Amino acid sequence: MSLDDTLNIFRAIGEETRLRIMGLLCRGELTVTEITTILGQSQPRVSRHLKILADAGLAERHREGAWMFYRVAAEARDDPALGAVLTSVEAIADSSDRIVARDRERFEQSREARAAVAAAYFKENAREWTRLRRLHLPESDIEARMVGLLKGEVVDQFIDLGAGTGRMLEIFAGHYRAGVGYDLSHEMLAIARANLERAGVAHAQLRHGDLFSLPLEPQSADVVCIHQVLHFLAEPAAAVAEAARLLKPGGRLIISDFAPHDLEFLRDEHAHRRLGFSDEEVRDWCAAAGLALDKIETLSPGSGERRKLTVKIWLCDSPAKAMREISRLHPRSVA
Ligand SMILES: C[S@@+](CC[C@H](N)C(=O)[O-])C[C@H]1O[C@@H](n2cnc3c(N)ncnc32)[C@H](O)[C@@H]1O
Known part of the structure; x- marks a missing residue:
């Protein structure tokens, strides 16, 4: 890194609004609109600051339909200068300073408002969920492929995160000895x-609980399933991290969600936050959570099914299996 690059980083962070924005991004990914609302500043002004932070390598953006998301740049933590700046930003963002304490509070309010939109949607549509799910999914194909991933195995403990109307617990029922599904919606449960x-x-049991913080011991599940849940969440990466925490060594996480799409109306009418996910994004979440993405299945709708979307199934392994695979492929690289 050159002297100029280092100065750029300090110039970028050496301004109150930008320091506050980075403090917010250290808490989690946000849209430009959310940052604007939290800070109470105009969108052009916030966008200008975000560009400076992105140019300095501290933040990165990603457009998805009409929404622009910002987060801490993926590689920033590995860079000595950027990493040191982020550590200082996190310290100030957690401090009792009056301004950052208010930002923190507004960040939480923004998250709660977002979760309330999704909760209201599920409360209202719980009875309709089975029909709604079929609108955009080639359902029977997906279910057969998901169950097929277990290759006939019967595991001890199966956990379904965002269990909804219990469909996953039902289709996997022949493959676990004990199942438990967690959901935040009493109506769905x-x-x-x-x-x-x-x-x-x-x-199988059903319990009320937030999938971001479940009252379960680490390494308690053989298989964790997250089916059609991540696109509603503000922090899908954190959900994957929680799933990884729950997995026993050698356990598997099965995620199913949409491939990237452009059906913007799903945000307004069906409370979606994200318009699908790329394989790279899921791979990054897995890597950050200590999982290995083992298999990807893609289910495209037939030519006559215009309302349906391409669906992905990602099978992720927790370390014991991942290590076994590495030692099988590269016997000398694993001590
Ligand atoms: C689209 S439904 C999918 C339900 C089920 N997995 C299925 O495929 O039929 C998403 C579910 O996730 C639940 N959910 C959303 N956020 C959650 C959270 N933080 N913790 C637990 N459940 C959550 C919702 O209440 C809803 O029932």
């Missing part, structure tokens, strides 16, 4: 209970 009872699935 009530329907899930009725569905599982009707399907005769007595070895």
Whole structure:
């Protein structure tokens, strides 16, 4: 890194609004609109500051439909100068300073407002969920492929994050000895209970809980499933990290969600936050959570199914399996 580059970093962070923005981004990814609302400043002004932070290598952006997302640049933490600046930013962002304390509070309010939109959607649509899910998914194909990933194995503990109406607990029922599904929506959980009872699935439980912080010991699950949940979340990476925490060594995480798409109306009408995910993004979350992305399946809709979207299934392994694979492929690289 040159003297000029280093000066650029300090010039970028050496301004109050930009320091506050980086403090917010250290808490999590935000859209430009959310940053504008939290800071109470105009959009052009905020965008100008964000560009300076991105040019200095501290922040990175990613456009998805009409929304622009900003986050801490993925490689910044590995760079000595940028990493040191981020450590200082985190310290000030956690401090009791009056201005940053208010930013923190507004960040939380923004997250809560976002979660409330999704919660209201699920409360209102719990009874309709089975029909709504089918609108955009080639459902039976996906389910068969997801279950097929376990290759007939029966595991001890299966955990479903964002269990909704209990469909995953139902289709995987023959593949676990004990299952538990967590969801934040009481309405969804009530329907899930009725569905599982009707399907005769007595070895699964349903519990109310936030998938970002579950009251479960680390390494308690053989398989964790996150089906059609991540695109509603403000922090999908944190959900993957929580799933990784729950997995036993050698356990597997099965994620299914949309491939990147441009159906913007899903945000307004169906509370989606993200318009699908790329394989690279999922791979990065896995790597950050200590998982290895083992397999990717892509299910494209048929030519006559214009309303359906391409769906991805990502199979991720927790370390023991990942290490076994590395030692199989490169026997001398693993001590
Ligand atoms: C689209 S539904 C999918 C349900 C189910 N996995 C399926 O495929 O039918 C998403 C579910 O995630 C739940 N959810 C959203 N945020 C959550 C959170 N932070 N913790 C637990 N559940 C959450 C919602 O209440 C909703 O039931």
